[in-house]
Amino acid sequence: MLPFRVEFKSGESLHRQAVYAVKKALVTGRLLPGDAFPSVRSLSQELRINPNTAHRIVASLIEEGLLKVVPGVGTRVADIPPSASKDCNKLLNDDLERLVVQARSLSLELEDLLDAIRAQWDLLNRGPK
Numbered sequence: 793m794l795p796f797r798v799e800f801k802s803g804e805s806l807h808r809q810a811v812y813a814v815k816k817a818l819v820t821g822r823l824l825p826g827d828a829f830p831s832v833r834s835l836s837q838e839l840r841i842n843p844n845t846a847h848r849i850v851a852s853l854i855e856e857g858l859l860k861v862v863p864g865v866g867t868r869v870a871d872i873p874p875s876a877s878k879d880c881n882k883l884l885n886d887d888l889e890r891l892v893v894q895a896r897s898l899s900l901e902l903e904d905l906l907d908a909i910r911a912q913w914d915l916l917n918r919g920p921k
């Protein structure tokens with residue numbers, strides 16, 4: 793069983809959705825530094841995706857510094873360096889722009905958007921179930 797959940801949606805790459813799910817698991821505490829991460833084979837089988845896609849997912853997470861390979865042990869969740877927090881705004885810009893554009897296209901007011909963001913923030917703060 794995977795320590796994160798992916799709900800695949802059409803129109804967006806499987807790779808991107810899976811990477812996002814792992815990041816969400818890190819933020820919510822479902823994955824902690826030092827935790828074992830599934831092998832490419834088990835990731836491929838559990839998500840029912842091509843092994844090459846599973847390999848790209850793991851490679852992307854390693855490249856971002858979120859996972860590390862420990863020889864003789866396997867892939868583990870990395871300790872996130874303090875410098876990573878400096879890059880948070882850069883990582884969020886694209887998603888924030890999409891969110892604002894979508895909210896505007898739905899004629900939402902800023903307060904409605906902020907209320908929805910607060911509600912999601914509260915859900916994530918509840919931690920793992």
